[in-house]
Amino acid sequence: MSVSPLISAEQLQDLLRQPSLHVLLIDCRYVLTDPAAGAQAYAQGHILGAVYADLGEILSGPANQTGLGGRHPLPDPQRFAKDMAALGVSQSTLVVAYDTGESVFASRLWWLMRWIGHEAVCVLDGGLQAWLKAGGELSSQTPQPTPGALSVHQPSRPTVGFEQVLGNVSDSKLQVLDARSPDRFRGENETMDPVGGHIPGALNRHYKDNLDADGRFKTPSQLRAEFQALLGDRPAHQLVHQCGSGVSACHNLLAMEVAGLYGSALYPGSWSEWCRQPGAPIEGS
Incomplete structure (x- = not known):
């Protein structure tokens, strides 16, 4: 379903x-x-x-x-x-x-x-x-779930690893999109990782830009217009999402699907992996 x-x-x-x-x-x-x-x-x-x-x-x-x-x-x-x-x-x-x-x-x-x-x-x-x-209520009762039966199927969401992103620095076949805040992207105010900066060639789309003032996602048409303004005519399947540790990047992945832009990949290790690898190039630090 x-x-x-x-x-x-x-x-x-x-x-x-x-x-x-x-x-x-x-x-x-x-x-x-x-x-x-x-x-x-x-x-x-x-x-x-x-x-x-x-x-x-x-x-x-x-x-x-x-x-x-x-x-x-x-x-x-x-x-x-x-x-x-x-x-x-x-x-x-x-x-x-x-x-x-x-x-x-x-x-x-x-x-x-x-x-x-x-x-x-x-x-x-x-x-x-x-x-x-919306008038919903909260409860402190902890449910006792009935275990289900769940199988793993063919992964339907692509991922890329460190070596692929490293190779992309020179050939630029993929566009990396960083979901961290603009200051961390620039290498400023880095408190989560030992080194500040960003992957060379990456663009910045802070995940908070996907939301309206009330915390809800912007409309599909608005999200689509904003992503296309940033990415130009590059198709979604040539996009790799990253952040600090592969968490807030999922927010951009969700926003793109809301916008009808499908097929982009997640770099799970993200900046917290990249900045710890010997020889990985860094911009903005």
Whole structure:
């Protein structure tokens, strides 16, 4: 089942009134500077029936001391599917991911589900802020999910690795798009990684530029116009998304799909991998 990448709070409320549908809400709240904060926020209050998926424990694999894979490497796909099944996801489940208002971590879950071939997944547009504004309530009850059965299918979302991005610095067959803030892209105010700057030839599209003032995604036509103004006539399948560690890059990937621009790839290791590799060229540091 293929669904739209976004769902509004009002649409979600309507879906939850239909008991025949298997809808699973997954809370993805996380704070990069305080890894325990997301689980604590979930315990204090979440959408009724939602389960929690931690970025560090479920939405990422173990970090490598060499820096390969970055701060938040992709999880093993089989392990990820097993973890999702333990939360209650089956082949027929419609997964609805949410976090606060920016949907960064929900976008990571959305991309991972698509990556393992589960197309029935969407992000709550505007996150918990939109849910509460629409009159939705929160609960502190922790559900006991019934384990599902989830298989890994042919990956439907492409990835590229360090060597491919390194080779691209000279041949420029692909366009790298960096989702970090403009100051970090320039090499300023770098607090997450040991070296500031960006991959040579990369363009910058801060993930926050995908959102309106209320935290919801801009309209498809507006997003499409903005991406095309930045990328020119380069097709989406020649685009590689990166950020600090492959998380907020998923926000740009989601925004492009909202805009109807399909086929671009994720560089999972992103800057946190790139800046730790000997000989990797750097601009802006």
